[in-house]
Amino acid sequence: MKPATLPAAASATSMPASPASSTGPALGQPWPHESARAQVCGAAPYVDDLPETKGTLYAAPIVSPCAHGLLRGIDAAPALALPGVHGVVLAADVPGDLWLPTPARDEPIFALERVHYLGQVLGLVVADSPALARRAARAVQADIAPLPAILTLEQALQAQSYVLPPVTLRRGDAAAALAAAARRLCGRFEVGGQEHFYLEGQIAYALPLEQGQWLVHSSTQHPAEVQHWVAHALGLAQHAVRVECRRMGGGFGGKETQAGQIAVWAALAAHKFGRPVKLRLARREDFLITGKRHPFAYDYEVGFDDTGRISGLRLQMAVNCGFSADLSGPVADRAVFHCDNAYYLGDVEITSLRCKTHTQSHTAFRGFGGPQGMIAIETILGDIARALGHDALDVRRRNLYDPDPAAGRCTTPYQMAVEDNILPQLLSKLELSANYRRRQEAILAWNRMQPVLRRGLALTPVKFGISFTATQFNQAGALVHVYTDGSVQVNHGGTEMGQGLHTKVAQVVADELGVPLAQVQVTASDTAKVPNASATAASSGTDLNGRAAQDAARQVRARLAALVAQLDGCHPEQVRFADGQVHSPAQQRSFAALVQLAYAQRVQLWSDGFYRTPKIHYDKHTLTGRPFYYFAYGAACTEVAIDTLTGESRVLRVDILHDVGHSINPAIDRGQIEGGFVQGMGWLTTEQLVWNDAGALSTCAPSTYKIPAAGDVPAQFHVDLWPEPNREDNVGGSKAVGEPPFMLALSVYEALRNAIAAAPGAAGEQSTVGAATNPNPFAAQPLRLDAPATPEHILRALGALAPD
Known part of the structure; x- marks a missing residue:
């Protein structure tokens, strides 16, 4: 392993010295988080x-x-x-x-x-x-x-214990497609929750x-x-x-x-x-x-051809909702919406069972069902690749949505057209930059020589829909106040939880008014200022509140431009706001001087703003429509090693290429990508929730529940941003970044499964890359690795432990 190096996200970004000394646009610059200095000094108060x-x-x-x-x-x-x-x-x-x-x-x-x-x-x-x-x-x-008490999904399914009625989404005829398929696989596995x-x-x-x-x-x-x-x-x-x-x-x-x-x-x-x-x-x-991320159990039957392209799929996802519904309905719905991930599924039947157990009521968690949906299709494609002896990346490519509408493979099972698909190009770029093919060959050679330590490599994509699936939540309000000294105060309906929302909103307002970022202050979220605000969730905080604040700032700017036009005898369109100055064909004034003139002329120096996401619609009864304004894309290539004697694993290297559109703040976005990936890695490797037979959560402290620590971050961690702007009209050409990077960690899970499959005698062992095609159209039981991939689960997948 190479010595640890500074992550690309840190080394590639140089921070401006101070917002007060800035000139030029605030958008696109890696400004520090607005509370960073206060937090480091212990001067940022929490409740x-x-x-x-x-x-x-x-x-x-x-x-x-x-x-x-x-x-x-x-x-x-x-x-x-x-x-x-x-x-x-x-x-x-x-x-x-x-x-x-x-x-x-x-x-x-x-x-x-x-x-x-x-x-x-x-x-x-x-x-x-x-x-x-x-x-x-x-x-x-x-x-x-x-x-x-019903404490497990198995018990809930046997008792038909549900908090909400089951839901099924169908397209085409899955049963007929499975019957006609050249090859078929059946499998089951479970994914745990997360604190x-x-x-x-x-x-x-x-x-x-x-x-x-x-x-x-x-x-x-x-x-x-x-x-x-x-x-x-x-x-x-x-x-x-x-x-x-x-x-x-x-x-x-x-x-x-x-x-x-x-x-x-x-x-x-x-x-x-x-x-x-x-x-x-x-x-x-x-x-x-409190509730956790929802645990899921999966049963699937998939039909495919000799190239690995899926022809039919029947998938059942059983969701452990806990004792009450909470947000389980929309979480389970989003899992249904994301179980296609990046792949076209023509004949498909997806059933979602919302099970009631006597445990905490599980709730929203970063990705909101998306990770639990995506892991299903990525597992299935990995199983298909091993059954055929093909490289999994090639199988994934054959199943991608086709950007060409004429191909007839660009519509999701819920009838939304995938209009902005960049994954074919993005995957190709990451494959080259991560040296995927060369490293795959090197890992095959390593595994032939090493009897104990086995390595695995996987490259998986992400296609994540951005918007609340409940259409009414896709709205936001904001207030922008300009004071007579030229300082600006912003209030919006979003909340700051460390993700940099206030920083990004301040950048948007600063550019609209043409003032330095230091002149803009965002105040506490307050129901007495912006009423009826939606939750800061669904990765939509900047999309919604940034646009609402932008709308408010534009109204103030328009009034100021009209005043300049009146004073200087020009058109408002000829007035330009930049670098703290206001320029007209006749003269230049400081922003503060203009504000004082406007106050003397009784011009309104504050405004409210509002935004509602366009284009979206969704029928919750049929599970069809356009629930998302756009998709965020990305891909990760991960290399892992496992010890086949102890079941221990380690992530050795990660290469990420992620799509944030035109980044509003590259430093914050890179931090979100790195943090999201590591949190997803924890969900899939170490964060195991255990309830005992009495229903008590045994893992209820840092001593028994293991989140990733600094030592778990891979020594080689490379993050690059896709350069293309959002094709939809979003704030600054950006894309949401809060949740999508979490699913990049699915590459860790798939890499671990590849490492396990390379071990001789692994339970459910499949043919490895480069081996002869399996002649049996009804292949053996796929390799089962329940997540999180703890040492016990890895040993069980290797066949070293008896099943529970």
Whole structure:
């Protein structure tokens, strides 16, 4: 292995010294994150850092010790006997609706007659300190009569236990295509969930204000939903509740809906005791109470020809939703939408089973079902390649969507045309830059000589749809205020969770007004400023809020240009804003001087902006339409090594070529690509969630749940950006970058499977690259590797361990 080198993402980007000294456009420049300096200095406050109002109390959850049972009573006397404990909050203390206002209305604020998972919140203890509140909560005794619990997908399928009805998407005749196929394969495998493991845990601080009004500080990706839920629980109109979020210490989808419960609980405690209440979950509580990425189980039958092109596919995806629906419906839908990934599927039948288990209610996670859908088709294509003895990249290429509409292979199973397909060119470029063919030969030679350490290589593509599949969420609002000294303040409906949204929005506004980036400040997300904002999710934060802020800034600029035209006797179109100056054919003024003139002339110096994504439409009943505005593309080539004696694995090298359109901020985008890939690598290799037979999550701490650390990042990590702008009219010609890079890590999983298949005697061993074509049209059981590919799962795939 070569010595570790600085990742290309860091070495290829030079940071401007200071936004204050900048000239020229802000877009396309690698500006530092707007909070980076404050975060490094410890001066960027999160919710738990805010000054506390006098009289603040602290809440801790009382959780169920049982996975499923009848709740017969709660004895809080042992807790109430502790000095400093003010009381408990139970379902009887909820002044509004006892159920959260989710679409399925299947989740109570506190457990009612039954408990549905081990860790479900039964109520709260409120005390003078967080430590005392937690101690008291542990002292509360719940009387629960146990009932049988469904804890696994297998049990849920046997019991036909569903939180939502099954959904099937069909195109063509999959059964006939399978019957007529020259070759067929059947397979099954499972993919586990994933803990969000944000650095800042779930937290809310609820403050009663005057005249029945409320202020809630919440670490949330969706302030408007928190506002709605808190008002609903308190029995108030939404205008009585204001929710603010300056920044989060990570979200990854875990704070899209499930920050709402935390805020509701804090507000209910504050309501009962008439004092501000803070509720911050300890890490173990966070693990036990909150949902994860949805685990999936797959069964498939695929028909294909001698070249590996798929002719028919029947795929069943069983989704572990947990005890309530939460966002499981749209997550499962997006898995259906993305199980084609980059490939044309003509005759296909996809069934999605939304299973109910007595575990945490699983929720949004980066990719929102897309990773679970894509891994299915990538696994199938890898199995086909091994069955035929063909190189997997060649098989993948033969199945790609064809950019030529005349070929009739450019429409998804949900009837959306793939109009911007750049993958044929992108894959070719990465294949050359990563030396894929030469390295494949070298790995084959290595594996022939090495009896213990086996290597694998895989190059996999990504095609990820960008937009909320629920069309109504594809809208955003923003405010732009210009002050008389020329400084600019922006507020929009998105939230900052470390992904650089505020930085990018500030860059957009700076260029619209032609001012240095340092003159633009983005303020905290606030429901009192921009109402009804959608969640910052679906990778659409910049697309939506950047465009809304751009619209607001353009309105201010248009008024200023009209004033200059009036003063200088020219047309508004002749007025140019750049580098802090305003140019007309007659003269040049500083932006600040023009703003002062405009104020004297009573010109409006602020505006609101609005944006709605064009072109999209979707019928949730037929699962057809154009749910996405565009696709983001990318590909990754990954090399791995496995120890066939211990099952240990290591990622040796990664080469990525990713499509972000015209990057608004290359430094931030590269960081998102690197971080997304590593997080995806963790999902597929080390992050294993384990529930015991009683339904308790055993992996509920950093000691038992292993996210990737610095030492897991491959020594050779090369990231390049595809240079083409977005073909759709998106802000700055850019493309979304939050979620798509996560799926690049599928190349790790496929590389591991290739390394396993190269080991002699591997379970389900297939012919390797270069071997003779399998003469049996109904090939043997494909190699099964359940994810995450822990050492145990790798050994099981190698045949060294008996199946469970």
